Amino acid sequence: MHTLNVATPSHQYPIFIGGNLINDADTLLKPFISKKAAIITNETIAPLYLAALQTALDKAGIAHFNIVLPDGEQYKNWETLNLIFDGLMQNRAERKTTLIALGGGVIGDMVGFAAATYQRGAPFIQVPTTLLSQVDSSVGGKTAINHPLGKNMIGAFYQPQAVLADLNTLSTLPDRELSAGMAEVIKYALLGDMEFLDWLEQNIGGLMRQDKTLLADTVHHCCRMKADIVAKDETEQGIRAWLNLGHTFAHAIEAEMGYGTWLHGEAVAAGMVLACRLSEQLGKLHQSDTQRVVNLLKQAALPVEPPRFLFDKWIEHMQHDKKVSSGIMRFVGLNKLGEANITEITDMDILYRTLQPYVS
Template identity: 50%
Template sequence: MGVLNSLQVDLGARSYPIEIGQGLLDGLGDGLKPLLKGRQMAVLTTETVAPLYLERAQASLTAAGFDVTPIILPDGETSKSWQALNQVFDVLIGARFERSSTVVALGGGVIGDLSGFAAASLLRGVNFVQVPTTLLSQVDSSVGGKTGINHPLGKNLIGAFYQPKKVTIDIDTLRTLPRRELLAGLAEVIKYGIIWDAELFARLERDLDAFLALEPTVVAEVIHRCCAIKAEVVSADEREAGQRALLNLGHTFGHAIENLAGYGEILHGEAVAIGMVMAADLSHWLKLCPGNDVARIRELVERAGLPLHAPKHAVEAYMDAMSRDKKVEAGVMRFVLMRGIGSAMISSDVDAAVTRQVIEAYAVA
């Protein structure tokens, strides 16, 4: 029990620690006390997470001297909306929050994104803390400061870069995570291996069963490696002006899949898994990536229990949805492509006809 791994996201005066371990919810308040001047705090969570972890988190924070206001929202992508954001603002403003106050995100990526955007916007910025409870949020969305909400025309189109004061990852929360959610988070873990670390990818091939059995040492080490990769990328490119876009492998296809399916019908990680396989195939068709690496990616995604094919829609519907991706520049789609496992690149020089062929292979209506 306790902290198993830790690291620092290096952003100068806005640097912050990430702690990974077991039973960390019970020490949450003591861990935050030295970092925060204000005592006023809101804990944003969901209807599913609240019965599991809110009481423990609130007890720890209260014992450390914080005045806690819980805010419980519905589960799912519907909470990444203007309506939910305004509900949060109503509570925070009604509670007379000040700039020294803190918003704590207790939950998955949706709560983290919404909470961070609320913290970034209220009074032009209050303190923000991430306590991610899903695998996807622990390895990806809780680190790096991306916050925001969805728009009916696209995912994550409205938001801000806003860094937390701390990220506390209690891997014990994964034991109550539905199997489907755990597998969806695994897609983001696989992504780090593909874009950055061939050894991580090979470890997942070797230790997948132990990871899915939630063996603590394996889980903590893999999460630490994913966070370390993201911390390195974010420290070099906080606002996605360059290499941070590599973290979006599979997301150009994936966001279009989510949009066309209707947010919440397909989990984000599931859409990313399909998108990564499509991006790998696109890379192979463009003669960038060896066919053997594409086969290894498909095999690992399939072994992880993740989908390989997208919902059936017209090719032009996918192309239109992808044209609204936030990586588009001067009206041109940019893709994260592979040179092979462990090496990725960003390209805007992709023949639309080849892109259509890949869509046809995976998602023809």
């Protein structure tokens, strides 16, 4: 087992990474739970891992109850959030009741937001069960729900008490979900670690075959990168925005196509290619750099082209992005592979040239 520490101005907490950790949750998580816990999961994850987590909490003598939600990005909304609040109220959850998010990024984001707002702040723990949530969304305290006009537009920065990443849960991931997680892994290499990019190109085949040693190294590396960034910029006033590489385009794809049609990681993959093409337009990247990214994404079975829709719709969605400042759209791009930047774009012609092949 690896243990990393996230040290932010507001809170410090550990990330536990290893195999079969849910069965050890009685010892690993007991210090972070007072007397009562609410396990919040979804209909897909509950049959797989809920019983093991319940058994661990029983061993630790922690009272608990469950809230099982529908599964899917399309349910990341007010209505489903209220199902969490209904369950907490019906089970007389108190301010010190610990909310445990057992699932992928959607569960983690919603439970974190529920914890941030229930009785003005309850403790919560992340138990991520997908590659995407283990390498990215469970770490750093971003919590949110979607709005029809924009992804993750309603939320809060709220750090967990602990993160428990059980690598055994990746064995039940569908191939499509594994690929979606690889998009976020590749993102970390592009924005700040050329050695990791070289390593990924050499080991992508083994990762897609779910080599356990390679996956453990990958989760550990990405969590360490994110922990370092979050420690320096907890509430995304500066360099933390680099973690949104490709996400402005990705969120437009998700909003236009309907949440859940494209998995978040799939949209991020296409979005990263567009971010590279934008960087080409700005004279930062060469076409061969973009092709290198495309080749790696293809090996991870990820889409490298977005869906086609009207340019005005692209702009409309991207104007709802959280990085917009004083009405000016800002994009995370690349000065070169391994070095991110944030660029303000006011010239719509640059965006049109970037998106032109994908405008209907």
